[in-house]
Amino acid sequence: MPPDGSRDRSAAPLADVAGEPRTLRRLLVTGGAGFIGSCYVRDVLGRRDGTRITVLDKLTYAGNEANLAPVRDDPEMAARLEFVRGDIADAAVVEPLVEAADAVVNFAAESHVDRSILDPEAFLSTGVIGVHVLLDACRAAAGRPRYLQVSTDEVYGSVAEGESTEDAPLAPRSPYAAAKAAGELLVRSYVITHGVDAVVTRGSNTYGPYHHPEKLIPLFVTNALDDQPLPLYGDGLQRREWLYVSDHAGAVDFVLRNGASGETYNVAGPTERTNREVVALLLEHLGKPWSLVRHVEDRPGHDRRYAMDGSKLAALGWTPRTPFEDGLAATIDWYRANEAWWRAARSGDWDHWYQRQYAHRLAGGQEAEPLEAEAAPSTAD
Numbered sequence: 052m053p054p055d056g057s058r059d060r061s062a063a064p065l066a067d068v069a070g071e072p073r074t075l076r077r078l079l080v081t082g083g084a085g086f087i088g089s090c091y092v093r094d095v096l097g098r099r100d101g102t103r104i105t106v107l108d109k110l111t112y113a114g115n116e117a118n119l120a121p122v123r124d125d126p127e128m129a130a131r132l133e134f135v136r137g138d139i140a141d142a143a144v145v146e147p148l149v150e151a152a153d154a155v156v157n158f159a160a161e162s163h164v165d166r167s168i169l170d171p172e173a174f175l176s177t178g179v180i181g182v183h184v185l186l187d188a189c190r191a192a193a194g195r196p197r198y199l200q201v202s203t204d205e206v207y208g209s210v211a212e213g214e215s216t217e218d219a220p221l222a223p224r225s226p227y228a229a230a231k232a233a234g235e236l237l238v239r240s241y242v243i244t245h246g247v248d249a250v251v252t253r254g255s256n257t258y259g260p261y262h263h264p265e266k267l268i269p270l271f272v273t274n275a276l277d278d279q280p281l282p283l284y285g286d287g288l289q290r291r292e293w294l295y296v297s298d299h300a301g302a303v304d305f306v307l308r309n310g311a312s313g314e315t316y317n318v319a320g321p322t323e324r325t326n327r328e329v330v331a332l333l334l335e336h337l338g339k340p341w342s343l344v345r346h347v348e349d350r351p352g353h354d355r356r357y358a359m360d361g362s363k364l365a366a367l368g369w370t371p372r373t374p375f376e377d378g379l380a381a382t383i384d385w386y387r388a389n390e391a392w393w394r395a396a397r398s399g400d401w402d403h404w405y406q407r408q409y410a411h412r413l414a415g416g417q418e419a420e421p422l423e424a425e426a427a428p429s430t431a432d
């Protein structure tokens with residue numbers, strides 16, 4: 052070891068044992084109190100295989116310790132969870148936690164496109180500086196922890212036709228997506244320059260329980276439960292691939308243990324739908340009328356379509372399990388059964404946010420035209 056105590060980073064990253072998933076028993080999960088990160092924590096600890104997790108989370112408006120309540124309520128799982136409130140951009144907090152970990156799984160980000168249009172700064176501080184601090188701590192740590200960056204299909208930009216493969220150019224179109232692309236490029240640079248052992252996942256639109264109500268599906272479900280208008284941007288014909296949250300969390304864990312260092316893996320949802328189709332289906336499940344829908348002013352720079360080719364990850368051995376209709380029904384049941392959770396998430400600065408984002412839109416909105424066209428989904432799963 053060099054005199055300054057650091058490790059020689061010129062060595063090649065640790066090789067995977069051929070065909071064997073890595074055994075990683077001490078995980079640092081950043082952003083583990085958010086939507087997908089908390090699902091990951093619940094699911095990994097729920098395997099009861101001795102894995103210990105430290106969650107580092109800043110608890111922004113989107114982070115919620117209540118998302119980890121199922122772990123806290125179970126003594127065996129609770130004993131394997133440590134929670135640290137802090138910022139991934141704070142090196143003094145990050146370094147000792149990374150030093151103690153076999154792997155770092157980074158879910159932490161500002162995640163809402165609409166907020167990135169109004170207030171982009173926090174997106175850069177977490178998505179760029181925060182990622183840099185985590186990577187630098189991995190570079191310096193004696194145990195050479197593996198690093199996984201949770202990224203997004205939004206780095207490809209809007210995809211008019213076909214599906215993005217992992218080697219497609221990065222073409223982000225919102226401040227959120229640009230920050231995520233920048234984070235990925237930092238990962239790439241640390242793999243090449245410093246030999247950090249790192250992998251990247253790019254997930255598609257994720258939905259499920261514990262999803263903050265600012266996003267399309269939970270916003271429309273909770274508004275509909277209250278018989279409030281549903282603000283559909285533009286013509287509502289934008290297309291997304293919908294991925295159930297436990298499938299997304301499972302894919303992240305699969306790549307953490309099986310992915311090759313320096314590689315990126317698309318985690319493609321199984322079902323492409325227009326927003327109108329999604330809304331029609333959720334209203335049908337809720338037994339609420341289409342007349343709640345309002346066509347409102349569009350999101351600036353709104354990406355028309357995301358679509359990814361998931362064959363690289365399928366070849367490694369992972370495909371999503373949850374059909375959209377089943378996942379959506381389970382999600383709606385969860386929101387019905389957990390009203391206290393979503394009412395709490397719609398408190399604090401929620402009214403201020405809602406006014407800022409929607410008041411003028413709803414004032415100028417129009418009732419949506421009837422639904423005939425949505426009777427049959429427009430694409431195969």
Ligand code: NAD
Pocket residue numbers: 081082083084085086087088107108109110111112113114115137138139140157158159160161162163176177181201202203204231253254255256257258263
């Ligand atoms: P989320 O907004 O629900 O959760 C983000 C979490 O990160 C919160 O707990 C928040 O408190 C925490 N956080 C934010 N800034 C932090 C900081 N500086 N330091 C420490 N913690 C911080 O987000 P999500 O939907 O669960 O997304 C998780 C990750 O997955 C993000 O990186 C996002 O870009 C990516 N992703 C999300 C989706 C999706 O559809 N939700 C799809 C693909 C990729």
Ligand code: DAU
Pocket residue numbers: 162163164165202203204205254255256257265266267268270282283284285289290291326350357
């Ligand atoms: O594709 C992956 C991305 O999916 C993630 O990287 C992001 O973190 C996540 O937020 C999500 O981004 P989207 O912008 O696609 O999700 P959102 O739920 O905000 O919007 C989904 C679609 O619904 C999009 O076309 C915009 C539209 N929409 C959204 C809201 C909140 C509306 O029509 N009305 C709304 O009020």
